[in-house]
Amino acid sequence: MKVGFVSIFGKPNAGKSTLLNALMGEKLAIVSPKVQTTRHRIKGILTEKEYQVIFSDTPGIIEPRYKLHEKMMQAVKNSLEDADLALLLCDIRDDREENDQLFQALKLQSPGIVVLNKIDGMAPEKVTEAAAFFTGKPYCREVIAISALKKKNIDGLLAAVLSLLPDGQPFFEGDDLTDLPTKFFVGEMIREKIFYLYGDEIPYQATVLVQEFKEKSTLTKIRADIIVQRETQKGIILGEGGKMIRQLGTEARKDIEEFIGRKVFLELFVKVRPKWRDTETFLKEYGYS
Numbered sequence: 001m002k003v004g005f006v007s008i009f010g011k012p013n014a015g016k017s018t019l020l021n022a023l024m025g026e027k028l029a030i031v032s033p034k035v036q037t038t039r040h041r042i043k044g045i046l047t048e049k050e051y052q053v054i055f056s057d058t059p060g061i062i063e064p065r066y067k068l069h070e071k072m073m074q075a076v077k078n079s080l081e082d083a084d085l086a087l088l089l090c091d092i093r094d095d096r097e098e099n100d101q102l103f104q105a106l107k108l109q110s111p112g113i114v115v116l117n118k119i120d121g122m123a124p125e126k127v128t129e130a131a132a133f134f135t136g137k138p139y140c141r142e143v144i145a146i147s148a149l150k151k152k153n154i155d156g157l158l159a160a161v162l163s164l165l166p167d168g169q170p171f172f173e174g175d176d177l178t179d180l181p182t183k184f185f186v187g188e189m190i191r192e193k194i195f196y197l198y199g200d201e202i203p204y205q206a207t208v209l210v211q212e213f214k215e216k217s218t219l220t221k222i223r224a225d226i227i228v229q230r231e232t233q234k235g236i237i238l239g240e241g242g243k244m245i246r247q248l249g250t251e252a253r254k255d256i257e258e259f260i261g262r263k264v265f266l267e268l269f270v271k272v273r274p275k276w277r278d279t280e281t282f283l284k285e286y287g288y289s
């Protein structure tokens with residue numbers, strides 16, 4: 001049986017979370033058009049008779065500006081340390097030299113596959129050109145071109161992954177897709193809606209903490225706090241007469257219901273915690289450690 005840990009690395013917005021979801025055939029990681037959506041390492045366990053691949057989605061690699069960023073980059077580091085294989089994801093429209101520098105700076109201890117993403121709508125010669133650029137780089141065993149969004153060549157990528165993995169015994173039993181609790185995904189689904197509904201800095205100043213998750217006979221009751229840094233941000237999250245938070249709640253509830261397959265009663269509260277992104281105790285409380 002082919003078994004191994006395969007981590008997805010790349011710049012913010014390259015499509016790492018979209019790729020994890022495409023590989024898993026299931027939405028595990030939240031996705032948005034904005035950069036720095038992912039803040040944690042998210043494992044997806046893909047088990048078949050002939051293989052078990054533990055994929056890790058990671059935060060986009062950035063220069064840390066506050067403690068939350070440092071935690072995010074620690075998640076990248078952890079995923080580097082136990083990787084048997086690295087998928088180096090590059091948005092094909094993005095600057096190649098910059099990606100090259102970033103991939104070099106990772107100092108991979110494992111083989112790497114450069115994955116050119118977002119080839120949908122790209123001229124084939126552009127893809128060939130980009131592939132030629134990365135071929136032969138020290139971190140690059142192979143170049144694979146895909147569209148994570150359109151699920152193009154995901155099978156080809158999986159085949160390449162399996163060919164580079166060692167034989168072994170499975171790490172995870174049963175049919176679990178991930179090692180993270182449902183509560184985590186609930187918080188993430190609420191956070192995803194924040195990325196879509198609010199502009200500018202709000203998504204970056206906010207986090208979500210699920211305070212209660214109770215399975216009742218006919219539905220699941222969930223209570224979550226949305227944490228922001230300033231009173232003005234609380235006002236924006238709420239919206240006029242609470243209009244925005246109602247919309248947020250409705251949209252998030254639909255996704256959560258689909259995810260857990262049960263009716264959900266979702267209650268949201270907004271709390272102000274100045275400088276939570278730079279405060280160790282808050283970061284720990286909110287699951288960033």
Ligand SMILES: Nc1nc2c(ncn2[C@@H]2O[C@H](COP(=O)(O)OP(=O)(O)OP(=O)(O)O)[C@@H](O)[C@H]2O)c(=O)[nH]1
Binds near residue numbers: 014
């Ligand atoms: N056209 C196109 N868009 C894509 C593709 N893959 C991802 N995207 C889009 O790119 C944007 C970013 O996708 P994410 O999966 O959130 O990117 P990420 O690398 O996880 O981003 P961070 O978590 O912020 O580092 C979203 O709007 C996706 O829909 C693709 O193959 N083609």
Ligand SMILES: [Mg+2]
Binds near residue numbers: 018030031037057060
């Ligand atoms: Mg992501």
